[in-house]
Amino acid sequence: MPDTRHQPPMILALDIGTSSVRAITFDQFGEPVGAEVRLMYAMETTQDGGVEIDAERLLDTICRVMDGFCAQEGIDATQIRGVGISTFWHNVVGVGGDGYAVTPLISWADTRPASVIPELRDLLDETANHARTGCVLHPSYLPAKLLWFARAHKEQFRKAIRWMSIGEYIGLRLFGEIRCSISMASGTGLFNPHTCEWEPETLAALPIDEEQLSPLTDFLTPFSGLTDEFGSRWPALRDIHWWPALGDGACSNVGSGCVSAGRTALMVGTSGAMRVMWPTDDFTIPDGLWCYRADGRRILMGGAVSNGGNIYGWMRETLKLDSQEAIEHALADTPPAAHGLTVLPFWAGERSPGWHASARATISGMTLHTTPLDIFRAGLEATTYCLASIYERLEAVNTEGQEIVASGAG
Incomplete structure (x- = not known):
């Protein structure tokens, strides 16, 4: 029997992490409805620092979570009005002309692109690029990943006509459309958080064009109308709104109530981070920190550690x-x-x-x-100690910070 204690409409939250995919429903008051559906998965690692996964394998895991959700007792899927998606930042996959991945999806944790950092520093002024993009020249970000892939896997690189995150790949495969949220774009190192556009000076140094990236959108422009393959699989979700994927760090701040300068979010999951979110159009980015966006109105500034x-x-x-x-x-x-x-x-x-x-x-x-x-x-x-070092830098720019809200991924 459906759970009658909660008030519709419902929102389905789909979270794609670096080691699991999970789905849970929330009612109009933000209360969870039913049990969480979760599947674990593992990326492939290589001795030279590679961390990657076949994009179709990850998509299959996502779809099996959705299957499990739709089959769950006590949930009336017809009451769901939308699907919100969060996913890990700094991942990239090359897609061919048929709309399918032609490269593995490379994780933020892949350190192989470190080999091209000296070349990137010859191509770009590191300080100026950090001020423009909010990201440093580092293997986590797409400038290094794309340049490394072009050097190390030339044939595969040539087959890719587009480069996107798993969030955009979901939109392409489920709806036949490509859109990248400002949130996801801001974590690439190819985006300018000041102008909310792809950054032309950075792209000019790389072996790709802006046309090979996804059109930008804010999160309020949803997808609707699943393709026949997936619409027949989840009929109750066929014509509802599916919002473009947002970066998991931004979603974590919102979920922790850290959406103003007075509250700093500390989160430890697979990795760890300290972040502050606030609405502004006028900001500078301190050395050692990054600056992304939650949306077109709010920035997210902080630091992350690869080890948590x-x-x-x-x-x-x-x-x-x-x-x-x-x-x-x-x-x-x-x-x-x-x-x-x-x-x-x-x-x-x-x-x-x-x-x-x-x-x-x-x-x-x-x-x-x-x-x-x-x-x-x-x-x-x-x-x-690494997280404390990040906090000290945040204190220098976030003078309103009065409270730290800690959370973790179970």
Whole structure:
């Protein structure tokens, strides 16, 4: 029986993370309705720093989550009026003339593009480019990814007539239309957050044209009318509004209530970040931080670390530690920094604030007395120090900051 405790209309939220896809419905008061449908997935990694996934495989995971949602008892899909989508920033896939991916989808965590950073620095003034785009020259962003792909995989690169994120790929495959939200564009390193347009000086240095990128739109322009393939699969969702995908960091700030300069969002999921959102058209971007957009009205400024929950998971598995509950109890019984270790927590390279693309993890100071729990705690503390460094830089530009709201991905 449908759940009658909640008031329609309903909104379906679809979240595409770097290790799972999940869907849940909310009523008009923002209350969750029914159970979350979630599927885990893993990207492929390579020894030289590659982190990628077949775009169709990720799309299949998304579709199976939607199948599970539509089959869920207690949910009346006919009461859903729209689908909102969030996805991880800084990913890219090349698409051929038939509308299907011709390259893997490359994650933000892929460090292989570090090899072209020196070339990029010869092509672009790094300081001026950061001021224009809000992004540094780093493997996380698309200037490095695209230049690297053009150098390392020439034939595949030539087959791609368009380059887009997984968010745009969803729109293309489900609706036959291509649109990129200002939010997703702002995390590419190809976009100017001051003008809300693709950045011509940056594109001029790269082996692609603006025509190979997606048309820009704000999030209030929805898709509607699923193709026959997907409309017959989810008939209740065929003709409702599906809004263009937004960057997950911007959505996290909104969900945490951090939509003004007085509140700073701290989020730790697979990676970690500290962000401040506020409406403005006049801003400068401090060294070491990035600046994206939530939409055409609000900017999102902050810093991100490539190491968060992924390090927690890696250490727990590699060090053969006990259950999460046992770990928490053991950590509570040990004083901070009592381990005598120094850790550089760059298992996936460094982003904010130093942006050293070739940085790798180091554990220093171990003795025969060092325990797995010592290493575990030192790794978590080191990640926290990185986040504290970001906060210090935010304080310099966000003088209104009075409150930190912490959240995490389960």
